[in-house]
Amino acid sequence: METCKRAGRVLVVGAGQAGHQTAAYLRERGHKGPVTLIGDEGRLPYERPPLSKAYLKAEVEASDLWLRPETFYERNAIERVTGTAVALDLATRTVRLADASLHPYDHLVLATGARARAVPVPGAHLCGVHRLRTLADADALRSALPGARHVVVIGAGFVGLEFAAAAREMGHRVTVVEALPRPLARVVSAPMAEYFARLHQERGNELLLGQGVARFHGNREGRVTAVELTDGRRLPADLVLAGVGAVPRTELAEGAGLEVAGGIVVDGRLLTSDPHVSAIGDCAAFPHPRALARLRVESVQNAVDQARLVADRLTGSDRTYDDLPWFWSTQFSARLQIAGLGGGHDTELVLGGDAGSFSVLLFRDEELVAVESVGRPADHMAARRILAQNIPPALWEAAVPGFTLQGHLRSRAGRPVPAAA
């Protein structure tokens, strides 16, 4: 185990949610050695979730997104360096930035996140074809949206649908093109996907499901004018959001010879194939006791909890990562909350009949693995406690009329359940 003293100089590459949190937790836990946070965005570390929600609608400003003010880093002796890390030398334990400066470390934390995936079709470079990963991306969308007449989203994942909801609330009728037969297909159950599909349609957005994109058309000035679908149809478009997922930023790790497979490969302690290098957050592929295979998770919870684990390890408290995954998304006034990992589930049980307020319990081999809730924050909080404490209801118990997650938790834990998230 690396003790506080042995951790010495900690270098964090990537000044996003996970990188910031690592530095903050290290100081909170009494780490005395130097801590350096290297980021290539030239801004204070900020939270990304509002970029596709409140920030897009100008309900909050950039300064509302900073995770901590400038003075926090000064007060806590966290050195912030702006630059892109381009090379990692495991033998000499140094990171080189694009400006050729060298940064030595005793322990390196890779928190390089992910970048937005491009749509791999002709015309993807045209002006007016946007992505949404950074504050700069959101700023570009914020300035383009007021003048846009035909808004098209490619991909009905969380970012695409959150953007479509925000744009609709700003008065645009959005067409969402999705290659799979239902929205959010990889991330939520069929009943939940159907609810969000209906919600968008009822609010006036159009969903074109099971449709691929063949190319983007542009005018002489290089501006996008239309999206051509694989069935030959052309949708007029002057603002397109490519919301087709994110690719982990693994190039630094790969260049150094660290193991990379769908993310920077780490063990249960979040250590890479080099014991002096950890990887956390969106860039890391990690084992989890609740998962069938190695996972890469894009969520704030994952970034924060993994940062905490690494800071704990570097200050003398070692453990294996098994924190319960949870997630949220807001579209229109609907707040979706997910506890657990639903991948590979075989049974769905819906609690609550009201369309705007229900939960879906997901079972695998009769074991509760995840709960998706919309408009039922008390269900979500109960589900988190039930799953984290490993006191799930059996499938037959949950199927009994009148079953509630809060009632189940009370009966097992004997403690009151918090009313809301």
Ligand SMILES: Cc1cc2nc3c(=O)[nH]c(=O)nc-3n(C[C@H](O)[C@H](O)[C@H](O)COP(=O)(O)OP(=O)(O)OC[C@H]3O[C@@H](n4cnc5c(N)ncnc54)[C@H](O)[C@@H]3O)c2cc1C
């Ligand atoms: C639009 C949007 C909405 C989201 N909404 C939600 C939500 O509602 N709920 C939720 O739980 N999650 C949401 N997420 C996901 C969540 O924001 C991410 O999971 C989280 O930001 C991951 O943190 P991270 O630090 O791993 O990566 P990032 O936040 O991506 O930070 C990585 C940082 O490292 C920098 N970097 C990368 N390589 C280098 C290098 N070589 N040198 C220097 N710097 C480098 C990057 O520029 C970036 O600043 C959303 C994400 C987006 C984009």
